[in-house]
Amino acid sequence: MTPPLRPPSKKDPQKRTNPPLRPPEARSRAALGLTAAAAEGRFALQVCEECASVQYPPRDACKACLSTDLVWRDQSSSGTLLAETTVRTSTKLFFRERMPWRMGSVRLDVGPVILCHLHGDCRRDDKVTILNRLDAAGQGVLLAVPAERTDNMDDDPQLRALSADPKHRRILITDLRNPNTPALAGALLDAGAATVFLGESESWRPHANRSTLAELENVEILPLDVTDTASVEKLAGEIGGKTDILINNARFMRPGGALDRGDTAFAREEMDVNYLGLMRLAQAFGPGMCSRTGDGVNSAATWVNILSVHALSNAPEYGCFTASNAAAYSLSQSLRGEFRTSGLRVMNVFTGPTDDDWYQELPPPKVTPNALARASVAGLRQGLEDVWCGDVANEIRERWRRDPKVLERELTQGVEGA
Amino acid sequence: MGKRLGYEGIAVTAPFSTPYQRYSIETAHWWIARALRGSLRAAGLKPADLDGFSVSSFTLFPDTAVGLTQHLGLVPRWLDHIPMGGASGVVALRRAARAVQAGDADVVACVAGDTNHIDSFRNMLSSFSRFAQDASYPYGYGGPNANFALMTDRYMQEFGATREDFGRICVAQRENALKNPNAVMKKPLTLEQYLSARPIADPIALFDCVMPCAGSECFLVMSVEEATRRNLPFATIGSTIERHNAHAEDPIQLRGGWTLDIDELYSMADCSPADIDLLQTYDDYPVISMMQMEDLGFCDKGSGPEFVRTRNLTVTGDFPHNTSGGQLSAGQAGAAGGFIGLVEALRQVQGVAGGTQVKDARKALVSGFGMINYDRGVCTSAAILNSGVPA
Numbered sequence: 019m020t021p022p023l024r025p026p027s028k029k030d031p032q033k034r035t036n037p038p039l040r041p042p043e044a045r046s047r048a049a050l051g052l053t054a055a056a057a058e059g060r061f062a063l064q065v066c067e068e069c070a071s072v073q074y075p076p077r078d079a080c081k082a083c084l085s086t087d088l089v090w091r092d093q094s095s096s097g098t099l100l101a102e103t104t105v106r107t108s109t110k111l112f113f114r115e116r117m118p119w120r121m122g123s124v125r126l127d128v129g130p131v132i133l134c135h136l137h138g139d140c141r142r143d144d145k146v147t148i149l150n151r152l153d154a155a156g157q158g159v160l161l162a163v164p165a166e167r168t169d170n171m172d173d174d175p176q177l178r179a180l181s182a183d184p185k186h187r188r189i190l191i192t193d194l195r196n197p198n199t200p201a202l203a204g205a206l207l208d209a210g211a212a213t214v215f216l217g218e219s220e221s222w223r224p225h226a227n228r229s230t231l232a233e234l235e236n237v238e239i240l241p242l243d244v245t246d247t248a249s250v251e252k253l254a255g256e257i258g259g260k261t262d263i264l265i266n267n268a269r270f271m272r273p274g275g276a277l278d279r280g281d282t283a284f285a286r287e288e289m290d291v292n293y294l295g296l297m298r299l300a301q302a303f304g305p306g307m308c309s310r311t312g313d314g315v316n317s318a319a320t321w322v323n324i325l326s327v328h329a330l331s332n333a334p335e336y337g338c339f340t341a342s343n344a345a346a347y348s349l350s351q352s353l354r355g356e357f358r359t360s361g362l363r364v365m366n367v368f369t370g371p372t373d374d375d376w377y378q379e380l381p382p383p384k385v386t387p388n389a390l391a392r393a394s395v396a397g398l399r400q401g402l403e404d405v406w407c408g409d410v411a412n413e414i415r416e417r418w419r420r421d422p423k424v425l426e427r428e429l430t431q432g433v434e435g436a
Numbered sequence: 437m438g439k440r441l442g443y444e445g446i447a448v449t450a451p452f453s454t455p456y457q458r459y460s461i462e463t464a465h466w467w468i469a470r471a472l473r474g475s476l477r478a479a480g481l482k483p484a485d486l487d488g489f490s491v492s493s494f495t496l497f498p499d500t501a502v503g504l505t506q507h508l509g510l511v512p513r514w515l516d517h518i519p520m521g522g523a524s525g526v527v528a529l530r531r532a533a534r535a536v537q538a539g540d541a542d543v544v545a546c547v548a549g550d551t552n553h554i555d556s557f558r559n560m561l562s563s564f565s566r567f568a569q570d571a572s573y574p575y576g577y578g579g580p581n582a583n584f585a586l587m588t589d590r591y592m593q594e595f596g597a598t599r600e601d602f603g604r605i606c607v608a609q610r611e612n613a614l615k616n617p618n619a620v621m622k623k624p625l626t627l628e629q630y631l632s633a634r635p636i637a638d639p640i641a642l643f644d645c646v647m648p649c650a651g652s653e654c655f656l657v658m659s660v661e662e663a664t665r666r667n668l669p670f671a672t673i674g675s676t677i678e679r680h681n682a683h684a685e686d687p688i689q690l691r692g693g694w695t696l697d698i699d700e701l702y703s704m705a706d707c708s709p710a711d712i713d714l715l716q717t718y719d720d721y722p723v724i725s726m727m728q729m730e731d732l733g734f735c736d737k738g739s740g741p742e743f744v745r746t747r748n749l750t751v752t753g754d755f756p757h758n759t760s761g762g763q764l765s766a767g768q769a770g771a772a773g774g775f776i777g778l779v780e781a782l783r784q785v786q787g788v789a790g791g792t793q794v795k796d797a798r799k800a801l802v803s804g805f806g807m808i809n810y811d812r813g814v815c816t817s818a819a820i821l822n823s824g825v826p827a
Contacts, residue, residue, distance in 0.1 A: 042573050049570035075571035075810055100688050103585035104638045109558040110577035119576040123586045125687045133575050159574050
């Protein structure tokens, strides 16, 4: 049974912070299929299109028939633990600092044998479930966990290292005024977050969220305007060293494409908040978070962006807003590269239209604040990179994967004339 | 299957082991040159007398056997580079023997050598194989220790082996090593010390693991006429086998490819396990030596533990095994670990093994095992060697 994870004691400022170490990152191109599935929390393996043989480790040709037509498909994640070991010495510093490390050999019900990390509650000959998770190197790795839930299961150190669980962590949500903020803050506190910091711009302007949230325990409202570099830097100076998860939900949006607007004024605001705001936050908070990814129970773990799913392919009814989200999405990919060496993860939550004033004209389905909060917390717990929230986001993802050009053509349909 | 051509008329001679060092500031090229020179001197040959050259090494990068010809001033008309780790000795032998039989080469030097710098082992691990990179090392980066820990764990469950059983193999080899002045390990080892050693990757502990070191090994293959003309003692080859990726469907490795080829091994050499005077197994961990005792027919599958309980594995015992101390006690010099048993067996059947000489050793079985590509060793090989009778 896993002992419950205790809240970390106050950090001794004289003690050296553990450096951000990483497990091995190198992979073949074929193996990155596992990483791509882990980014969405799926367990997938290569399957031969010709003879249906399931393959592992990842290959370029089928081990049964030599076909080169191998595709990644979701698989049953059930298996049996054949053998286990506790590794007590390693030449890799990441593991050396975390010894002893349990790993094992599992025969999957679908055939192949995998080597994997081992949850502390798994015993030899047990039925196990395989999770495919991103590790600190940002690569998909396999972890065997008990087939049935056990007490404090999520507190297992090897499982926790493959997640960004909010429990005992300190989290900054950048925009108090966003309609989704109360639900996000509530869900994070329910998940065991130690503190939720809420950024508030223009505090002289009254706002309903303030009265809802100001009274909550473990919530701190702090001044933050993402369009003001000095404001962002000032807050980073105050709480940058204890921000473990940053959720950027700052958003400026107006409907319409380029021709619907007479000038670029709104577009500038959209870029200033949605794109440059992300950049200012990254420049101010990124380095500090990157230096704290090895900092124990409340290490810095994940950077979260909440984006319109139309960042993938523009929706002209909100054409200019969507363009700013596409810019933010592209910047998030740059940040993934820039954060990679530290192990700090970037999680993008792609959402369809949300249930708030600016999407009032659109028909349902819409994403409620609670649904967005649930998906975000689940994504953190599973250590995801990409979360697709709501039916619209999932549908756009599927259509985009099938054919981006077809999707673009469908989204840019003209108005029926005479 | 048709009858394979025998190895009549082939002599294996001039075994040479460069004394191993725990760490070396020299290169693989340097170590290979030392062993090559040792064998040539023993045979009274000059480098120009060689026309065949076979190399096994992990640390030659960026060179291969090709680069070594120019580096060492050799002009071979037959050249081989064997990347099979612990199986490479027997594979080098059988290829070289066929080359000499066919007349493609007259005198082949088979050499293996590696250096061991402070960081060599770590560097070698990081670029060992694609499957290991993708699917093994991310899980604790335990290297071969972790792979063999899993195999040992399962073997113990399946067949009731205990740590004492593996300890018997290690303790006997240490006793043998004390008679080999070139062995890296120089202190006696008791079963109690073995059992109480620092755990490395459960159930594997310190004395289950080899000591990586620098070293090199070499032997020559030529015709019996040539060896006789030069008045060299030699060994002959009774039979050889080689197999790769056998039993891929076994969920975990509890047997090796030898099981597919063992009948041919003994029938070609016209003998049985009872006729073998000494056995040299590939011993990077004792569990794999125990599997070889089973898979090569000295006992049934699963009775390896009982076998080592009832036999004396030392040089003077009733089942001499890894007489020079093997890799566990003499050291693992990279790819030379695939040659150490073969070169020692050549000395044994030629009666020149010195302190480790087994009395009346006429017939030796050498087996090789190599390359943990992902979760198991892929390459297996074996050869039966006989004392040469001068023509």
